[in-house]
Amino acid sequence: MTDSLAHPHDRFPAADAASGGLRDIVILGSTGSIGTQAIDVVLRNPGRFRVTGLSAAGGRVALLAEQAYRLRVRTVAVAREDVVPALREALAAQYGSEPLPAVLAGPDAATELAATDCHSVLNGITGSIGLAPTLAALEAGRVLILANKESLIVGGPLVKAIAKPGQIVPVDSEHSALFQALMGGTRSEVRKLVVTASGGPFRGRTRQQLATVTPEQALAHPTWAMGPVITINSATLVNKGLEVIEAHLLYDVPFDRIEVVVHPQSYVHSMVEFVDGSTLLQASPPDMRMPIALGLGWPDRVPDAAPGVDWTKASTWEFFPLDEDAFPSVGLARHVGGLGGTAPAVFNAANEECVDAFLAGKLPFNGIVDTVADVVAEHGTPRGTDLTVADVLEAETWARARARELAAKAAAEARG
Structure with missing residues (x-):
């Protein structure tokens, strides 16, 4: 690294x-x-x-x-x-x-x-x-x-x-947690990064059960209050896919050494496992003021930026493996991140359009990631290391237009 x-x-x-x-x-x-x-x-x-x-x-x-x-x-x-x-x-x-x-x-x-x-x-x-x-x-x-x-x-x-x-x-919060946990060792001592996910409102549901969920259900996040696009991304776990790509870029850790684990309580924001088997985590109540304050004050901490964990009260923190069949977005993001070039821009832009289509009743919930995958596949070989801002904008424009076309086609087919 x-x-x-x-x-x-x-x-x-x-x-x-x-x-x-x-x-x-x-x-x-x-x-x-x-x-x-x-x-x-x-x-x-x-x-x-x-x-x-x-x-x-x-x-x-x-x-x-x-x-x-x-x-x-x-x-x-x-x-x-x-x-x-x-x-x-x-x-x-x-x-x-x-x-x-x-x-x-x-x-x-x-x-x-x-x-x-x-x-x-x-x-x-x-x-x-x-x-x-x-x-x-x-x-x-x-x-x-x-x-x-x-x-x-x-x-x-x-x-x-x-x-x-x-x-x-x-x-x-996830990358701030990794940033802090990485203080516990050298780069060569890092075995893997573990990014936590709340699981969103549909944790535990199968892909079949997700087929009929509504925008209102998808917007009811159990932990965080966010805008509609980010909230839907949390429901599809596209946000975790984006965070895996971001973690790879920020910390130069290969994709096969970045894992996602579901943690419904959202107190543990991410973890780093070191080569000796030790895992360091960063935990705090879900409050964005803490990572914001760390960013503003780095390398110093800001006292009382946000409330800490109340250790006088009993609590249980749970961790579950990610169901990649029900939530294929993380696997798709790993693929996109490995392609590099303009592929991540296509992934992100197509997802934003598909989220809009879902909120407008033009795509089913599972259709969001399925359509994004189709757009990514059509994109083909991305531009390489000579990427420019113009390349990114061109790829995004194409991806948005193609995602809208596929969403409209799906809506027409659904109407019969």
């Missing part, structure tokens, strides 16, 4: 330079789940963090303006140019006679903000549109606090080409 993107034993110089001092942060996707929780951590630690810039898609301008005022940021970025007048009005209402922050607008606004002067960039954007800001932050020499798994998955070769050792600190 010589080419990992994130490893606790690798220290990017910028991470250590500001350790213990006031750290300037840019938050991308500030009005989403990750962004709002990151702001909560920042506001409870005013002597440690200062937010200099915020970006959002533009659907919640009042919240964005409120965040900007509470944090007194220098710059606000919004992807939708049409909401700029409403954003300026909301900012004026918050700031009164005080000077307003600069406003960036348009599809490249978050990318421009990611390259501005700061210590760290938290990429909490959802979807592959986070790739360009990820690359911009890395090229600018910022510490990248990565919650946008899609940018790494679809642009893995691009990210690996420019990221320096230790420049990325992962925020996904």
